[in-house]
Amino acid sequence: MWKNLPLFPERASALAWQVDGLYFLLVAVSAFFTLLIFVLIFVFAVKYRRSVHPHPVQIEGSLPLELAWTLIPLGICMIFFAWGSLIYFQEARPPQGAMEVYVVAKQWMWKFEHETGQREINQLHVPLGRDVKMIMSSQDAIHSFYVPAFRIKADVLPGRYTSTWFHPTKVGTYHLFCAEYCGTDHSGMIGQVIVMEPYAYQAWLSGGGATGSLAENGQQLFQQLGCSTCHRFDTQGRGPNLTNIFGKPVLLDDGRTVVADENYIRESILNPGAKIVSGFKPIMPTFQGQVSEENLMALVAYIKSLSQPASGPASNQAAASVSSNGQ
Amino acid sequence: MHNLQDRFHPGSAQEHFDPMSHVVPIRMYVTIWAALMIFTGLTVFAATVELHVFNIVLALLIATIKGTLVALFFMHLRYSTKLTMVTVIAAIFFLFILFGLSMTDYLTRAWLTNTIH
Amino acid sequence: MATSDIQVAEHALQHHFADMEQQQETSTFGMWMFLLTEIMFFGGLFCAYLVYRASYYQAFVEGSQKMNIWLGATNTAVLICSSLSMALGVRAAQMGKPKLMAILLLITMVFGFGFLGIKGIEYHEHWVHHEFPGPNFHFETGDPAHPATDPQHTQIYFSLYWAMTGLHAFHMIIGIGLVLWIMIAGLMGAFTPSYFTPVENVGLYWHFVDLVWIYLFPLLYLISKKHGG
Amino acid sequence: MATAVQSVERENYLNSNYGIKSWLLTSDHKRIAMLYLISITAMFWIGGFFAMLIRLELLTPAGDLVSSDTYNKLFTMHGIIMVFFFLIPSVPAVIGNFVIPLMIGAKDLAFPRINLLSWYIYMAGAITAIVAMVTGGVDTGWTFYTPFSTTYSNTHVIGAAIGIFIAGFSSIFTGLNFIVTIHRMRAPGMTWRRLPLFCWSNYAAALIMVLGTPVVAITLLLVALERAFNIGVFNPQLGGDPLLFQHLFWFYSHPAVYIMILPGMGVISEIIACFSRKRVFGYEFVALASIAIAVLGFLVWAHHMFVAGISVYAALVFSLLSYLVAIPSAVKVFNWTATLYKGSIRYETPMLYAFGFIGLFTVGGLTGVFLASLGIDVHVTDTYFVVAHFHYVMVGGMVMAYMAGLHFWWPKISGRMYPEAWAKLSALLVFVGFNTTFFPQFILGYMGSPRRYHAYPPEFQVLNVLSTAGASILAVGYVLPMIYFLWSLRYGELAPPNPWNAVGLEWMTPSPPPTHNFDETPIVTWEAYDYEHQPQEEVSVGH
Numbered sequence A: 001m002w003k004n005l006p007l008f009p010e011r012a013s014a015l016a017w018q019v020d021g022l023y024f025l026l027v028a029v030s031a032f033f034t035l036l037i038f039v040l041i042f043v044f045a046v047k048y049r050r051s052v053h054p055h056p057v058q059i060e061g062s063l064p065l066e067l068a069w070t071l072i073p074l075g076i077c078m079i080f081f082a083w084g085s086l087i088y089f090q091e092a093r094p095p096q097g098a099m100e101v102y103v104v105a106k107q108w109m110w111k112f113e114h115e116t117g118q119r120e121i122n123q124l125h126v127p128l129g130r131d132v133k134m135i136m137s138s139q140d141a142i143h144s145f146y147v148p149a150f151r152i153k154a155d156v157l158p159g160r161y162t163s164t165w166f167h168p169t170k171v172g173t174y175h176l177f178c179a180e181y182c183g184t185d186h187s188g189m190i191g192q193v194i195v196m197e198p199y200a201y202q203a204w205l206s207g208g209g210a211t212g213s214l215a216e217n218g219q220q221l222f223q224q225l226g227c228s229t230c231h232r233f234d235t236q237g238r239g240p241n242l243t244n245i246f247g248k249p250v251l252l253d254d255g256r257t258v259v260a261d262e263n264y265i266r267e268s269i270l271n272p273g274a275k276i277v278s279g280f281k282p283i284m285p286t287f288q289g290q291v292s293e294e295n296l297m298a299l300v301a302y303i304k305s306l307s308q309p310a311s312g313p314a315s316n317q318a319a320a321s322v323s324s325n326g327q
Numbered sequence B: 001m002h003n004l005q006d007r008f009h010p011g012s013a014q015e016h017f018d019p020m021s022h023v024v025p026i027r028m029y030v031t032i033w034a035a036l037m038i039f040t041g042l043t044v045f046a047a048t049v050e051l052h053v054f055n056i057v058l059a060l061l062i063a064t065i066k067g068t069l070v071a072l073f074f075m076h077l078r079y080s081t082k083l084t085m086v087t088v089i090a091a092i093f094f095l096f097i098l099f100g101l102s103m104t105d106y107l108t109r110a111w112l113t114n115t116i117h
Numbered sequence C: 001m002a003t004s005d006i007q008v009a010e011h012a013l014q015h016h017f018a019d020m021e022q023q024q025e026t027s028t029f030g031m032w033m034f035l036l037t038e039i040m041f042f043g044g045l046f047c048a049y050l051v052y053r054a055s056y057y058q059a060f061v062e063g064s065q066k067m068n069i070w071l072g073a074t075n076t077a078v079l080i081c082s083s084l085s086m087a088l089g090v091r092a093a094q095m096g097k098p099k100l101m102a103i104l105l106l107i108t109m110v111f112g113f114g115f116l117g118i119k120g121i122e123y124h125e126h127w128v129h130h131e132f133p134g135p136n137f138h139f140e141t142g143d144p145a146h147p148a149t150d151p152q153h154t155q156i157y158f159s160l161y162w163a164m165t166g167l168h169a170f171h172m173i174i175g176i177g178l179v180l181w182i183m184i185a186g187l188m189g190a191f192t193p194s195y196f197t198p199v200e201n202v203g204l205y206w207h208f209v210d211l212v213w214i215y216l217f218p219l220l221y222l223i224s225k226k227h228g229g
Numbered sequence D: 001m002a003t004a005v006q007s008v009e010r011e012n013y014l015n016s017n018y019g020i021k022s023w024l025l026t027s028d029h030k031r032i033a034m035l036y037l038i039s040i041t042a043m044f045w046i047g048g049f050f051a052m053l054i055r056l057e058l059l060t061p062a063g064d065l066v067s068s069d070t071y072n073k074l075f076t077m078h079g080i081i082m083v084f085f086f087l088i089p090s091v092p093a094v095i096g097n098f099v100i101p102l103m104i105g106a107k108d109l110a111f112p113r114i115n116l117l118s119w120y121i122y123m124a125g126a127i128t129a130i131v132a133m134v135t136g137g138v139d140t141g142w143t144f145y146t147p148f149s150t151t152y153s154n155t156h157v158i159g160a161a162i163g164i165f166i167a168g169f170s171s172i173f174t175g176l177n178f179i180v181t182i183h184r185m186r187a188p189g190m191t192w193r194r195l196p197l198f199c200w201s202n203y204a205a206a207l208i209m210v211l212g213t214p215v216v217a218i219t220l221l222l223v224a225l226e227r228a229f230n231i232g233v234f235n236p237q238l239g240g241d242p243l244l245f246q247h248l249f250w251f252y253s254h255p256a257v258y259i260m261i262l263p264g265m266g267v268i269s270e271i272i273a274c275f276s277r278k279r280v281f282g283y284e285f286v287a288l289a290s291i292a293i294a295v296l297g298f299l300v301w302a303h304h305m306f307v308a309g310i311s312v313y314a315a316l317v318f319s320l321l322s323y324l325v326a327i328p329s330a331v332k333v334f335n336w337t338a339t340l341y342k343g344s345i346r347y348e349t350p351m352l353y354a355f356g357f358i359g360l361f362t363v364g365g366l367t368g369v370f371l372a373s374l375g376i377d378v379h380v381t382d383t384y385f386v387v388a389h390f391h392y393v394m395v396g397g398m399v400m401a402y403m404a405g406l407h408f409w410w411p412k413i414s415g416r417m418y419p420e421a422w423a424k425l426s427a428l429l430v431f432v433g434f435n436t437t438f439f440p441q442f443i444l445g446y447m448g449s450p451r452r453y454h455a456y457p458p459e460f461q462v463l464n465v466l467s468t469a470g471a472s473i474l475a476v477g478y479v480l481p482m483i484y485f486l487w488s489l490r491y492g493e494l495a496p497p498n499p500w501n502a503v504g505l506e507w508m509t510p511s512p513p514p515t516h517n518f519d520e521t522p523i524v525t526w527e528a529y530d531y532e533h534q535p536q537e538e539v540s541v542g543h
């Protein structure tokens, strides 16, 4: 019977244990208070019913009691707050060296692209035991990437990247839901996350489907779109040299500094005027409407690959091929 | 009837009701008007000088002075009850909650990336 | 207090109030509560303005340079003058001079129309220059040496500009209607020194609308004189 | 029941004059309350009807009863109607309108004509929204998130938004009227410390109405403008930030959930005191808790946006503040419970509903505390856990309180008693039906079943069937009162002025009250809930 009526979600990520732990604590505390209130009401209602207790005893109130039931719940709440926030901050900070998957959400499907170039729709294959970071953007309305078994969820916004990450700990196939209402087929925007043993995952990777890694595609686009006419790998270009900018602070024209993350690169391509690099003229044309969401991601991946080769063999390769192509 | 009223509006009972009591001399209105005009000129002038962030600070400061003058004198806030004062303060307070807490989001969005790397 | 005065006052006392004092304080307080809701109403727009200006300062600077500061400043002055005549009009009502009050209110309305007229000229200018958000929006700084850096966000500036000044102008129109109403009522002898609450409340409304403009002017017109780029 | 007879012949607000015009042009707060009662009841049936269709659709995992577009419109219109056109006006505009002036010894609200205007505005908004729904519907969810609402939806978003915009002003004017009335119209001796807690909590709710509603009004107006003219304020394609919409929307809509609970809490305070014949324990704390909830309620809105892409530091702040707003609610629950201690308790229907309220609100509130915790919210946001949470507070809380209040003041309103046995039965049905409907949804939610899903994975079916079954019981529980209230108008026993032997000015005037409420302005010389000095009726062991 319990097969048809599961009462608890599967636990398939490192984080799931922590979320459940906090959840159990909350359930216990809530059960305690709910029972307390129910039992008190019941006992008072029976014990002091009019027929046996016709003369009420007037009691004004009591400061110590008021303080107690203000401060004790407050104290308990602070525990929930602290624990919940710890989990949240882990969720917000993907570990270094995570494998990256680029996600484009659109009405009503999920498109995934691995660094190695494999593309999938509504299915995501990931290896067991690796940190996986999702870099996500939407082509239309807001969607939300939700895998209950991993206890993670993050809205996918148009016009910007959001990210989330997980560390799968159990082989299996798990629900992927779109959790933010996005129109007609919102409930059909579902898919699967398939966690595989690493060797099986390697086999799946080599099963084909890849047409060059994401960064390589980006590199081609970089040529095709003419970015390379201004962005050169020396100091002679009309635009800044893009080597090693990712993750580093950039000094802007108006004196501010920003860190060059995915969103910054995205904005630099779509809306170059918004943030001008110090020492350059705002001559870069906007590429709004000329690059699709996928191509944008390829460009971002390429520019990222020009920086630290930390994120795995795929980007190593890309970086190497760039330096040979660069001259 | 009056006695009854006095008992249940203890606050307003002290100042006896007299609608004529807030008649403000014309000179006062004209002075405020002149001040407002001067401040308008000042704010236009201030905008032509490059003061970096202080441009906006100064502009808002002048606007606030002007607004205060209008509220206190033209709108008779100065002569009105405490309750009215509290109403105005409440409005400003909640307005700043709206601004302030929204900005906690916008001003700190970049922090996380700044600390990761 | 003349006897006719007392009669008007008695007449104006609504059944559920104990006396004129309670009635007068109640409606003034009600008016201030209403203005509080108005502050929050405009507050939503100001919040949007704040958020975008903080993020896209340069685009806002370029947009605001399209504003005609002189028209804006003139309009500010017009509104301040209308506030003066309004305040004096309330004072005339307070002192029981309905004719004087009517004249002052008429002046107020003239200023009000003046403001709307000038605003209309400005709107027209922006309209013909395609500075109206939407599909036809087109923005150029007008200075070839400094092309528009971020027209997209300048459009947001204009969206807010139209929304904020449009809402303000809408309030002005309602204000003029209200002033007209109390002017006529005043001429028909509805108010006396002991009963002029409607005049006072319309006055509060008028000054409030003026007050909003006092903030709109620097925020929209005077962001920075420095040229973009 | 010796006093019962005298009240019939007397001139009262119901029989003072007749004809439809005397109702539509009335400025009597009691008649306006009745106008609201009729209109929001109609809205409740419409909203409830949509709910039943939702539940029927969810009987099976496949989306087989209605198309997905229809389903999306169903939950959207259910949410919009229930929130904006039923729950927000429910206790304040019906019960508050009726009893606040009576409670404070006033002849009417401060601005009777504005009060009538509020009702007309409400009707205009409701009709606009209904027209939008009938001519095609809306499918944005009651939250109108951009850019879906401004760009991608092809339904009548503008109509619905304008409907809510209009109705917002009704709420603003009602709130304004309450605040001014409670400040300025109290009878001699009715000091703030003697004010019934129902007035305190409505005062707090009114604060939110006047401070918050204008913001959502302007926000929805911007959505309508953006949709109509394609101007960019929130549209990311035009450089806007969709999260700004969410900030502005929740700036109102979070505090609005306290508009939807505070008046109900006031009802419960009155009833608990009356049926245990005791002053509410810690009166000052309960009164101040209302104000605290109203003020703190404005500081927590972004807890609806924890996964929406806001700054993690802002999320931290909003999570912390969300816990603070939970505390005053806890204070109230504990004080109500303590009031029962050594009371003299009777189980009339209003009291049964009040017990239900405390229990269900506790569950709903505590699960709100789950949601305020960042780590948990990431998992359960936008799942049925949230749906269960808010139905527990809104239906288990506020609708229960509304029913409690209707039964409590029904004798005053109609001059007739309702049939007690039927009423108890329906209270029981509501309690059982409610829990069967919504408790399973907590489990569904934690398992990860997303909300606003027209079709769902098969393993969630059993719990969904349970939920639908519960909803049918609940429906019966709501249909019953409708019938016996109408029945009682004609056949009910005549009500004495003070059937519950309660303390409070509203019970000192005949049932139903005369048009001017009191023959002469009462002078208050006793504390609130002064049951000590209230003569006791003979103990009726029957109950």
Ligand code: HEA
Pocket: A029, A033, A034, A037, A072, A073, A076, A077, D143, D257, D258, D260, D261, D303, D304, D305, D322, D323, D325, D326, D327, D329, D330, D331, D333, D361, D362, D363, D364, D365, D366, D368, D369, D371, D372, D373, D377, D380, D381, D382, D386, D389, D390, D393, D394, D397, D398
């Ligand atoms: C009447 C309406 C109402 C009320 C009163 C509340 C009350 C609370 N709500 Fe709820 N909420 C909604 C209506 C309401 N909510 C709605 C409609 C939504 C969803 C909107 C949508 O997305 O469509 C929502 C969603 C919602 C969310 C967002 C969920 C999400 O979408 O991810 C959060 C997150 O923090 C939240 C928190 C709270 C908290 C902390 C309270 C607190 O005020 C609760 C306080 C009460 C108690 C705590 C219980 C009593 C206390 C005790 C018995 C003592 C013991 C206490 C402790 C130990 C703490 N609510």
Ligand code: HEA
Pocket: D044, D045, D047, D048, D049, D051, D052, D054, D055, D075, D076, D078, D079, D080, D082, D083, D086, D087, D140, D141, D142, D143, D387, D391, D394, D395, D399, D437, D451, D452, D453, D454, D471, D474, D475, D476, D478, D479
């Ligand atoms: C005041 C608020 C309120 C109230 C009272 C209710 C009452 C109910 N709600 Fe609602 N609900 C919301 C506010 C409310 N809801 C909101 C804000 C949402 C979110 C919308 C969104 O996502 O945008 C929501 C969403 C929502 C969903 C989730 C939909 C989804 O996410 O896919 C569900 C599902 O079960 C549901 C069910 C119910 C039920 C069974 C009731 C019952 O309590 C209703 C009981 C009433 C009746 C049953 C009517 C009386 C009886 C009859 C009409 C007789 C039957 C007649 C015929 C069949 C002809 N509601």
Ligand code: CUA
Pocket: A106, A108, A142, A143, A144, A178, A179, A180, A181, A182, A183, A186, A187, A189
């Ligand atoms: Cu995509 Cu919901």
Ligand SMILES: [Cu+2]
Pocket: D253, D254, D257, D300, D301, D303, D304
């Ligand atoms: Cu909330």
